[in-house]
Amino acid sequence: MITQTVVHLHGSPSEPDSDGHPEAWFTKNFQQTGPSFVKEIYHYSNRERATALWYHDHTLGITRLNVYAGLAGLYLIRDKEEKSLPLPKGKYEIPLIVQDKSFNPDGSLFYPAQPEDPSPGLPYPSIVPLFLGNTIAVNGKVWPFLKVEPRKYRFRLLNASNTRTYKFQLSDLSSFFLIGTDGGLLKRPIKVQSLDVSPAERIDIIIDFSRFEGKKVVLQNGIDLDNPTGEIMEFQVTKRLPCPDKSKIPCKLSNIDFIPVEKVKKVRRLTLNDSEDEFGRLMLLLDNKEWDDPVTETPLLNSVEIWELVNLTVGIHPIHIHLVNFQVLDRHDLNGNLLDPLPADFGLKDTVLVAGEQTVRIIMKFEPYSGDYVWHCHRLEHEDHDMMRPLKIIPSSLNKHKR
Incomplete structure (x- = not known):
């Protein structure tokens, strides 16, 4: 059996050739490679703020199988700010x-x-x-x-x-x-x-x-x-504490530079849909498009956009956007009524829980690289069939009409 794999460092602002594109897969000793394969050794700058990233397989069509089999792990980034805090260590x-x-x-x-x-x-x-x-x-x-x-x-x-x-x-x-x-x-x-x-x-x-x-x-x-x-x-x-607990939970943890809404250049309204394939199987889609359809999300490098994720299905869809961290602006039901935020909505995110029949608005800046990325549902059975779309970051020097 020939197993295809490609690693994605989830949450990392990786250059496109190191992002683990679903069609950049390879087999043992790189005997076979996918159509988007570029290089054997990936580069991660590790310059982002302290966080818990994770790495996992991202092969087109079989991510669910490879991750389930064990191709996943945590990848912790440290920085001076985090190290200065009296958190448990x-x-x-x-x-x-x-x-x-x-x-x-x-x-x-x-x-x-x-x-x-x-x-x-x-x-x-x-x-x-x-x-x-x-x-x-x-x-x-x-x-x-x-x-x-x-x-x-x-x-x-x-x-x-x-x-x-x-x-x-x-x-x-x-x-x-x-x-x-x-x-x-x-x-x-x-x-x-x-x-x-x-x-x-x-x-x-x-x-x-x-x-x-x-x-x-x-x-x-x-x-x-x-x-x-x-x-x-x-x-x-245990019944006893061998030494005093000197750790604390500080009132202030970190400085986060949230993106002002005034910097937004484009708002995209994108639906999460259910459908059927030719065999009558449930098929979940992003904006009613399949993976092989032409790319439609083409933000300019360094531009700020708001994406309105409109879940027209009854199920949960965790939506992950490669390259960027984003902020959750708000949540509404499909009638436009404002919903309470989740606690995690107050932090920086790369994956957001979009509940059934709910709209979640997120804001993000597309940096630091241009090139080919993806965005998708992270329910892996959905991602593999066919709830994933290409995302192409356009160099800002190119004609803006290509957006």
Whole structure:
């Protein structure tokens, strides 16, 4: 079996030849390469603000399979500002990569080869519209436990699941603090009791276990409490603190330069749609266009745009735009009524949860590179069939009418 792969450093402002374009795939020892393949060695500047990026496969049509098989990991960037803060450090800062999995009796991974009720004439194997595993794995272990001291811990949490969105909460519904999102630290911490996190989103949180001394507390998925997948992992809190906890949660975390709306050069209204393919399978689309349709999103380099993401479906779509970080301006229902923001909306984002029958407006500056990128839904079964579109950043020296 020949496996194609290409790495994408998710959230990084990478040059186009190092971005992991879906058609820049390669096989073992580069014996075969895709039509957009340029080079074997990618370059990442690592100059962005402190944040938790992640890397994963991005091969056209099989991203869901490669990521599910394990081609994903966290990639932490540090800077002087973050290092100066009295946040939990060292062994008290822990990455948590959450994925749902299913297993065969022999322990190998199970992934469906067809929808549950395939129509006559459906190819085998065939893509499925979603995948929800029946177990939850954290850092590769199913329903693990972690022994912690009765003190503050910092968790860098990534939802690396194919489809599943989580509502992360503690089993006693006590509060914890959100201090960062996809694009790094917030301006100030936000006290929360739960956080909705869709695929590809990252959260930077602090949990104070001092109130649980000698007890156990479970990290839950509040969306699914009636099922085994309602539990994520267990924290087992020791009775004694071996040394004083000198870490703190500062009132001010970081400086974020949000983009003034006055700098906007273009507003794009883009719909999220459902359709069917020639076999009657569910097919999700961006602005009613397929991957191979001509590029339509062509912003100028260094220009500022607002994108209105209008979800005409009933399901959640985490929308990821390559190259940029963006800000969430607001959320509305389809009747134009203003909705409450999510806590993560107050930070810099590269992936935004767009709930069913909802419009989310985001603002972004297209920099620092021009070239060929993509934007897509990060429910991987949707991305692979065919909820991904090309994004071409035009050098500002070219004719503006090409926008």
